[in-house]
Amino acid sequence: MLEGIAPLDEEAMEAARALQARLTKPAGSLGQLEELSVRLAGLAGVCPPPLPEPAALAVFAGDHGVHAQGVTPWPQEVTAQMVANFLAGGAVVNAFARQVGASVTVVDVGVAAPLEAADRLVNARVRAGTRDMAVGPALTRDEVTAALEAGTRIAFRLIDEGAGILLTGDMGIANTTPSAALIAAFTGTPASATTGRGTGVDDDTYVRKVAVVESALRLHAPDPGDPVGVLAAVGGLEHAALAGYILGAASRRVPVILDGVIAVSAALAAAALAPDAVGAMVGGHRSSEPGATVALRHLGLEPLIDLGLRLGEGSGAVLALPIVAAAVRVLHEVATFDSAGVSEK
Ligand SMILES: Cc1cc2ncn([C@H]3O[C@H](COP(=O)(O)O)[C@@H](O)[C@H]3O)c2cc1C
Numbered sequence: 001m002l003e004g005i006a007p008l009d010e011e012a013m014e015a016a017r018a019l020q021a022r023l024t025k026p027a028g029s030l031g032q033l034e035e036l037s038v039r040l041a042g043l044a045g046v047c048p049p050p051l052p053e054p055a056a057l058a059v060f061a062g063d064h065g066v067h068a069q070g071v072t073p074w075p076q077e078v079t080a081q082m083v084a085n086f087l088a089g090g091a092v093v094n095a096f097a098r099q100v101g102a103s104v105t106v107v108d109v110g111v112a113a114p115l116e117a118a119d120r121l122v123n124a125r126v127r128a129g130t131r132d133m134a135v136g137p138a139l140t141r142d143e144v145t146a147a148l149e150a151g152t153r154i155a156f157r158l159i160d161e162g163a164g165i166l167l168t169g170d171m172g173i174a175n176t177t178p179s180a181a182l183i184a185a186f187t188g189t190p191a192s193a194t195t196g197r198g199t200g201v202d203d204d205t206y207v208r209k210v211a212v213v214e215s216a217l218r219l220h221a222p223d224p225g226d227p228v229g230v231l232a233a234v235g236g237l238e239h240a241a242l243a244g245y246i247l248g249a250a251s252r253r254v255p256v257i258l259d260g261v262i263a264v265s266a267a268l269a270a271a272a273l274a275p276d277a278v279g280a281m282v283g284g285h286r287s288s289e290p291g292a293t294v295a296l297r298h299l300g301l302e303p304l305i306d307l308g309l310r311l312g313e314g315s316g317a318v319l320a321l322p323i324v325a326a327a328v329r330v331l332h333e334v335a336t337f338d339s340a341g342v343s344e345k
């Protein structure tokens, strides 16, 4: 599964840096986009790298036993109801995806309620939701492996169908709680700094949520050197599948735009399994969930946009897509000082 996950190609990056320096603009004037274009050249092993199109987004859906601890005001059945909404094209991520021409595939990796079969719904259910991490491990190691493999399989399928870039999406009521636990476990940050208000919990629920994350970390003492063990103790099925999806993209050397706190917590697991996978990751946006910033910093990723979003579904990743495409298009289309006859300073 990890075949092909290797460092960025230095020669292609050097070529991209040299090309950036010859384009008709002051050096460095495209800020973060220049470094991004260099990284994408390194990932593709060629300068310029291919335009990142078409774009394919997968929404991984799963439920959470820790819902029983009262960490979110929303009933669990909203996960399945939102899956139906994604399939009908009525969710925010569908509107955003239409805006940029990205496809949306929905993957049931662990929804608790029954779902009706539908086009663009992939049934990869490992189990009907996780166990309650406040009481015991959320998953077995075998269940984590099955979800990782499901995520990788989806990435390979989308790439085989022609996708030039993948985007992460998630749906799972209560999933900001395991996200906070994963970020704390992988970065060694206290739960109070990685836990946020998710869908917008009130003060009492927030205090309880932090306590639930803290006590789960005490109970399991997850070892960040054992990423499968961390996912089993305090993760979710969509987190494991997202980690596998990211690794799948990295192994095919296709960029993957990360969405919010759920995606970046899964990205920490992917990076712990294969550190070079970070080369394929693009930080789409800075979620207002505090754990997202902790995770992005740990991964060394600077997010492209910061709009105060805290939705998930892949919404922030989709909004970042045109910026990623523009960064690459510059290398394809902008004239050089020589070719355009523009004087240098
Ligand atoms: C209607 C609705 C649509 C959503 N779309 C994404 N989420 C987001 O919110 C949930 C996580 O927040 P918490 O941990 O506080 O439950 C996830 O399902 C996430 O994808 C939604 C949540 C709701 C309610």
Ligand SMILES: O=C(O)c1cccnc1
Binding pocket: 176, 197, 198, 199, 259, 260, 261, 262, 263, 287, 288, 289, 292, 309, 310, 311, 312, 313
């Ligand atoms: O950062 C996210 O993606 C997020 C934040 C709150 C709720 N759901 C998702």
